[in-house]
Amino acid sequence: xxxxxxxxxxxxxxxxxxxxxxxxxxxxxxxxxxxxxxxxxxxxxxxxxxxxxxxxxxxxxxxxxxxxxxxxxxxxxxxxxxxxxxxxxxxxxxxxxxxxxxxxxxxxxxxxxxxxxxxxxxxxxxxxxxxxxxxxxxxxxxxxxxxxxxxxxxxxxxxxxxxxxxxxxxxxxxxxxxxxxxxxxxxxxxxxxxxxxxxxxxxxxxxxxxxxxxxxxxxxxxxxxxxxxxxxxxxxxxxxxxxxxxxxxxxxxxxxxxxxxxxxxxxxxxxxxxxxxxxxxxxxxxxxxxxxxxxxxxxxxxxxxxxxxxxxxxxxxxxxxxxxxxxxxxxxxxxxxxxxxxxxxxxxxxxxxxxxxxxxxxxxxxxxxxxxxxxxxxxxxxxxxxxxxxxxxxxxxxxxxxxxxxxxxxxxxxxxxxxxxxxxxxxxxxxxxxxxxxxxxxxxxxxxxxxxxxxxxxxxxxxxxxx
Numbered sequence: 001x002x003x004x005x006x007x008x009x010x011x012x013x014x015x016x017x018x019x020x021x022x023x024x025x026x027x028x029x030x031x032x033x034x035x036x037x038x039x040x041x042x043x044x045x046x047x048x049x050x051x052x053x054x055x056x057x058x059x060x061x062x063x064x065x066x067x068x069x070x071x072x073x074x075x076x077x078x079x080x081x082x083x084x085x086x087x088x089x090x091x092x093x094x095x096x097x098x099x100x101x102x103x104x105x106x107x108x109x110x111x112x113x114x115x116x117x118x119x120x121x122x123x124x125x126x127x128x129x130x131x132x133x134x135x136x137x138x139x140x141x142x143x144x145x146x147x148x149x150x151x152x153x154x155x156x157x158x159x160x161x162x163x164x165x166x167x168x169x170x171x172x173x174x175x176x177x178x179x180x181x182x183x184x185x186x187x188x189x190x191x192x193x194x195x196x197x198x199x200x201x202x203x204x205x206x207x208x209x210x211x212x213x214x215x216x217x218x219x220x221x222x223x224x225x226x227x228x229x230x231x232x233x234x235x236x237x238x239x240x241x242x243x244x245x246x247x248x249x250x251x252x253x254x255x256x257x258x259x260x261x262x263x264x265x266x267x268x269x270x271x272x273x274x275x276x277x278x279x280x281x282x283x284x285x286x287x288x289x290x291x292x293x294x295x296x297x298x299x300x301x302x303x304x305x306x307x308x309x310x311x312x313x314x315x316x317x318x319x320x321x322x323x324x325x326x327x328x329x330x331x332x333x334x335x336x337x338x339x340x341x342x343x344x345x346x347x348x349x350x351x352x353x354x355x356x357x358x359x360x361x362x363x364x365x366x367x368x369x370x371x372x373x374x375x376x377x378x379x380x381x382x383x384x385x386x387x388x389x390x391x392x393x394x395x396x397x398x399x400x401x402x403x404x405x406x407x408x409x410x411x412x413x414x415x416x417x418x419x420x421x422x423x424x425x426x427x428x429x430x431x432x433x434x435x436x437x438x439x440x441x442x443x444x445x446x447x448x449x450x451x452x453x454x455x456x457x458x459x460x461x462x463x464x465x466x467x
Contacts, residue, residue, distance in 0.1 A: 003061060006036060006093045007076070009086065016074045019060055024091040024147045033058035038087040040145075041065055041080055051075070063087070088146035088183040095150040101166060102130075102157050103295055104185060106222065108172040108213050109193030111336045112284050113142065116193060117169035118312045119288035124167040126305035127297055130160035135171030137313060137441060143176030146183075167295060174199060174212040182221075189291055190222035190243075193284075195233035196335030201364040210236075219243050226291050228283065248290045253282055258347050260318055260325050260433075268293075270303035278316045278343040285309075314440025316340070317457055321464045323430035328457045330440025332360065332387070334370040337437055341378035344433050351431035355379040356424045357438045358417065359401055361392030372401040375411075379435075381427055382411040385420035387438045388446040417445065418459055425463045436460055 004017035006024070022034030028050035031037055037059040039048030048064035051071055055062070061073050065080045078086055105120055107113050117133040124131025134152055136142050144152060153168065160166045172190075176182055195210055203209040210233055217225050217237065225245040227238040238245050253265040253272075256279070264273045265282060267289060276285060289302050311317050317328045327344065331337040337357065344353055355375050359368045375382045384401050386394040394415050405411060414420035424434055436456045439445070445454035 001094060003036070006090045007063075007086065008093070009089065010076060010078065012076070016061070016076070019074070021060065021094065024087065024094050025054070025059075026087065026145050026147060028054035028057060028059075031055075031057035031059045033060075035059045036090060037062050038083065038090070039064040039068070040083060040087065063090075084146075084180040085183045088150075088180055091147040091150050092184045094147075095154050100157075101162070102153075102160070103165070103167045103188045105167060105169045105189045105191060105291055105295075106172045106182070106185075106187040106216055107169060107191045107193065108174070108177070108216050109191075109228070110196045110198050110333060111331075111339070112193040112280070112287070113171040113173075114330070115281070115284040115312045115315050116191065116287045116291075117171050119285060119309060120167060120169040120291050122309050123288055123292050123297070123302060123305050124165075126308045127292075127301045128164065129297070130157075130164050130166035131169075132156045132160075132167075133169040133171070135169075141176075142171050142173040143181055146181050149181060165296075167292075169291075172216055174209060175202060177215040178203075178212045185221075187216070187222040189224050189226055189294055190216045191226040191287060191291055192217070192231075192234050192237055193228050193287065194231040194335070196333055197364075197367050197370065198333045199364060200366055213237075214240070217241050217243060224294065226287065226294060228287060230283075246290065246294060248287055250283060250286070252286050252290070256282060258282075258343075260320070260347055267303060268299050270300055272303050272306045274306040274309050276306075276309055276311060276316070277318055277347075278340070279346060280339050280343055281316060312441075314442070314457070316343075319457075319461055319464050322467050324428045324432055324434070324464070324467060326425075326434040326436065326460045326464055328436050328440065328460055331357075331437040332439075334367055334374050337371055338374045338378065340435065340437060341374070344435065345378065348431075348433050351433055352380040352429070353378070353433050353435065354381045354383075354424045354427050355435045355437065356383045356385060356417075356420050357436075358385045358387035358394075358420075359397055359438070360387045361390035361394070361397055363390075365400060368397065368400040369402075369404045372403075372405050372411075376405055380410060381424070383420045383424045384411060384413045385417045386415055386445070386447075387417075388442075390446050391448055394447075417454065421456070421459055422463055425460075425467065428467065434460070 003019040031054045037054035121131040121133040229235045229247040256265040319326045331340040444451040
């Protein structure tokens with residue numbers, strides 16, 4: 001395509017306008033001949049500083065928020081407040097209509113985005129529809145940057161049978177909304193799960209965080225809304241919306257029976273029996289069932305399909321051996337960790353609860369001490385360890401986690417995550433439950449600029465076999 005067709009909102013002179021463009025990228029390492037490179041401003045680095053590398057890899061034009069000297073290709077300067085939107089529109093022009101004949105569902109919230117998106121996809125497939133999801137389990141970012149996101153949508157939907165109803169569930173992060181990564185997409189349903197303390201290093205305060213999430217629910221973005229209203233922010237959102245909204249809550253389920261092996265409840269007159277575990281998975285499944293029902297699926301078919309669902313990777317995954325249970329979960333916020341630990345107390349009220357967790361580096365510092373308080377309040381024993389320390393000293397991170405804890409004897413620190421899990425396993429007796437929280441599905445641990453293989457589930461399984 002000619003550049004004038006890709007950047008249709010920007011006035012270009014004749015010579016630049018006729019440049020041929022084959023792809024759009026924001027990562028200089030992914031550039032190839034014919035690439036339009038967007039040097040996006042970031043919180044830690046300016047993408048324009050990689051323009052020279054982008055050109056060396058084949059970029060034929062650069063878009064940035066300021067001039068870049070020394071390049072052999074044109075540089076188009078746009079306002080900082082416009083560059084993310086222009087990147088999305090440019091990527092959309094190249095990829096084409098990515099969501100044609102697909103019901104697009106956008107799911108936002110602090111916790112449960114991955115679970116609900118995955119469950120929507122799996123329910124769709126179980127009843128014979130085309131179904132897929134995009135988010136934490138499929139891409140490096142929860143919501144990929146526009147070029148990657150649109151290519152992923154196109155790639156996933158290209159395999160859908162043309163004669164079958166199609167659903168694509170997309171996790172939508174507050175960063176993506178704030179940075180206009182999904183500009184140009186339109187959702188049949190926008191869903192809200194909950195809101196609690198997270199990402200305040202980016203959003204500054206809860207009000208700004210809430211307003212970023214609410215951007216998904218504009219009429220220009222979505223036709224209808226599905227909102228979890230047991231959450232106070234959800235109720236506030238539902239009351240404020242101009243698009244049609246359906247409320248979902250725990251009250252939609254009755255006769256709930258929980259165990260460490262399965263869950264049962266009654267939904268809209270249908271008995272639901274599922275291998276998903278924990279009361280928070282009741283909430284997640286209620287959201288997914290309601291979304292699919294709103295899309296036109298039969299309620300009885302959905303209830304039956306719930307029995308085929310598999311646990312979402314790293315979300316309340318249970319391992320058991322010799323009367324001892326372990327749970328691997330992605331809980332990495334104070335609210336998420338509290339909910340997880342309370343769920344386990346509800347399911348297993350007699351046994352002891354031992355928790356291993358840490359906090360990620362180069363992320364929201366304010367939640368660290370709160371997570372330490374939650375873990376020690378709700379656990380019989382806690383081992384505080386490393387998560388993904390990134391460029392922070394892991395010991396300094398742990399210092400922040402424990403700074404408001406008393407010298408009570410139910411917690412200890414062990415920087416090495418494998419040793420921390422090993423220590424916790426050594427405490428277990430029959431009837432106890434171990435929780436390893438924070439990394440969930442992740443297969444690596446990030447220390448500085450390096451990534452090392454590390455899978456909580458694999459490590460726990462290995463150590464549990466030795467009991």
